Amino acid sequence: MSVVPRVRLSGGLEVCRVLNGLWQVSGAHGTVDPVKAVEAMDVYVRSGLTSFDMADIYGPAEEIYGNYYSQFKSRYGEIPPVQGLTKWVPRPGPMDRKVVEKAIKRSLSRMQVDSLDCLQFHYWDYSDKRYLEALGHLSDMQQEGIIRELSLTNFDTQHLEEIVDKGIRISSNQVQYSLIDQRPAARMEEFCLKHNIKLLTYGTLGGGLLSERYLNHAEPKGRAELYTASLSKYKNMVDSWGGWDLFQELLAVLSSVAKRHGCSIPNVATRYILDKPAVGGVIVGCRLGVQGAEHIQDTLQSFKVELSPQDLSDIEGVLKRSRDLMSLIGDCGAEYRG
Template sequence: MSAVPTVRLSGGLEICRILNGMWQVSGAHGVVDKTKAVKDMQDYVDAGLTTFDLADIYGPAEEIFGQFNSQFTSSGDDISCLQSLTKYVPRPGPMERKVVEKAVRRSMTRMQVDRLDCVQFHWWDYRDKRYLDALGHLSDLQQEGLIRELSLTNFDTQRLMEITDKGIRISSNQVQYSVVDQRPAAKMEQFCLANNIQLLTYGTLAGGLLSERYLGKAELSKGDLYTASLSKYMNMINIWGGWSLFQDLLATLDMISKRHNCSLSSVATRYVLDLPAVGGVIVGCRLGVDGAGKHISDSLQSCSPDLVLTAEDVTAIKAVTQRSRDLMALIGDCGDEYR
C-alpha cells in the first residue's frame, strides 16, 4: 500500500491530503453507535488515514475523537501520528477573550489533548464584525501555545483578505469544492496561492452522489434523500444544472474510471486534489455504521500515485461542467450559501 500523501500547513502541522470528515456522527445522518465509531477510527488510522476533521457542533464528534485518542495513547502508540482539525462555531454574541478561551479549552477537554492541532473558525453573519475580535483572541491563544494552526471555515475571499490584512496568519480555509461546485477557482484560489493558505475541501463527493450508485438512475425523490448530505448536495446539483446534466457528468467520470481501473468516486476526488491551492479533500468517514471498508479503499485509491488524470480526462470533464450554470452568479463566493 502506498503511503498516504501529506501536506504541511503554514504553522508546521503535517496532515494527510485525504481527511476523514466526522460530520456524519452529528446526528443528521442517522443513528451512530459511539462505541463502534471509536473502534472504526482504528481502521482508518491503520490504513494511513490519520487526519480527522471535526467540530464543536458535530454532536459527539469531539468526544468520540477524545475516547479514541485516549485509547490510542494508552496502547503505547505514538500520538504524534494523529492529527485533529476541529471547528469553533460560536453563536452570535460578545467575543471577549474569556468566551473564546473557554470554547477552546472545552474542545481540548473533549478531545483529551493538551493543545489543539488546528481550530477552523466559522462565523454566521459578516454584518457582525465581532468575528475579527474572535480571531484576534484565537491568534493570541495560538501564540500562547494552545493552538497550533489557525484556520477558517466557509469564509469568502473578501473576508479572507480582510483577516490577513489585520496581520492574522491563516493556515487554511475549508470550502465546498467539487467537479460540480467550482466557485473557489473564480477568486479564492489565486489569493490562497499568493498567501500560503491551503484549501481543505468538502462536498467533493456530493454526499455520495458522485458515485456509481447513482449512475443511470432516475431523478431522486424527496424520500431518497435520507441524509442531510444527500439533501444538501441534491439541492446544489439542481442549482448547478439539474439531474440530466449530472447524469452526463457521472457517465463521463465512469468512462474515465474504467480507463484507470478505479472507482468513479476516486476520479472525482482526484480531480479536486489536483487543483491549484487544494491541500486536502475531506471525505466523510463511516464511523459507527457498516460499510467503512469500501470507503477507505476508495480514499486510498484517489490519492494513489498510480492514478494520474490525463489532459484528455480533464478536457472530458470540463466539456460537461462548462454546460452548467454559473454558481458564483447564483449563490455567491465560497460560504455565501450559509449567510
C-alpha cells in the same frame, strides 16, 4: 500502514491529503455507537488515513476523537499518530477573551489533548464585526501554544483578505469544492496561493451522488430517497448547478474516465479537486462504526490516479455547460448566510 500523501500547513502541521470527515456522526445521518466509532477510527489510522476533521457542533465527534486518543495513549504509552482538526462555530455575540477561552477549553477537554492541532473558525454574520475580535484572541492563543494552526471555515475571499490584512496568519480555509461547485476557482484560489493558505475541501463527492450508484439512476426525490442530510444538501446543489440530466452526462463521462484508469467515479472526482493548485486536502465523510459505510481502500485508490489532458477535456466539456454558481449563489460559504 499505507503511505498516504501529506501536505504541510503554514504552521508546520502535516495532514493527509484525504481527511476523514466526522460530520456524519453529528446525528443527521443516523445514530452512532460511540464504542464502535472509536474502533472504526483505528481502522482508518492503521490504513494511513490519520487526519480527522470535526467541529464543536458535530454531536459526539470531539468526544469520539478524545476517547480514541486517550485509549491509544493508555495502551501504547505514546501519543497517537493522528491529527485532529476541529471547528469553533459560535453564534454572533460577545467575543471577549473569556468567551473564546471557554470554547477552546471545551474542545481541549472533549478531545483530551493539551493543545489543538488546528482550530477552524466559522462565523455566521459578517455584519457583526466581532469575528475580528474573536480571531485576535485565537491568534494570541496560537502564540501561546494552545492552538497550532489557526484556520477558517466557509469564509469568502473578501473577508479572508480582510483578516489577512489585519496581520492574522491563516493556515487554511475549509470550503465546498467539487466538480459541481467550482466557486473557489473564481477568486479564492488565487488569493490563497499568494498567501500560502491551503484549501481543505468538503462536498467533493456530493454526499455520495458522485458515484456509480447514481449513474443511470432516476432523479431521487423526497426523504425516502434523499435519506441523509448530505444527499439532500448536495441534490439541491445539483439542481442549482444544472439539473439531473446534465448531472447524468457528467457521471457518464466520469465513468468512462474511471474505466480508463481502472478506478471508481469517486476516485476521479477526488483526484480532479486534489489537482487544483491551492487545494491541500479533500475531506471524505466517514460514518464511523456503521457496517458497510467504510470505503477506505477505494479512497486510497484516488492517490494512484493521474488524469490525462484527454480526461480533463472530456470532464470540462460537461462542466462548461453548467450554471455559474458564483453568480447564482455567491462566493464560498454564501449559502450559509442567506
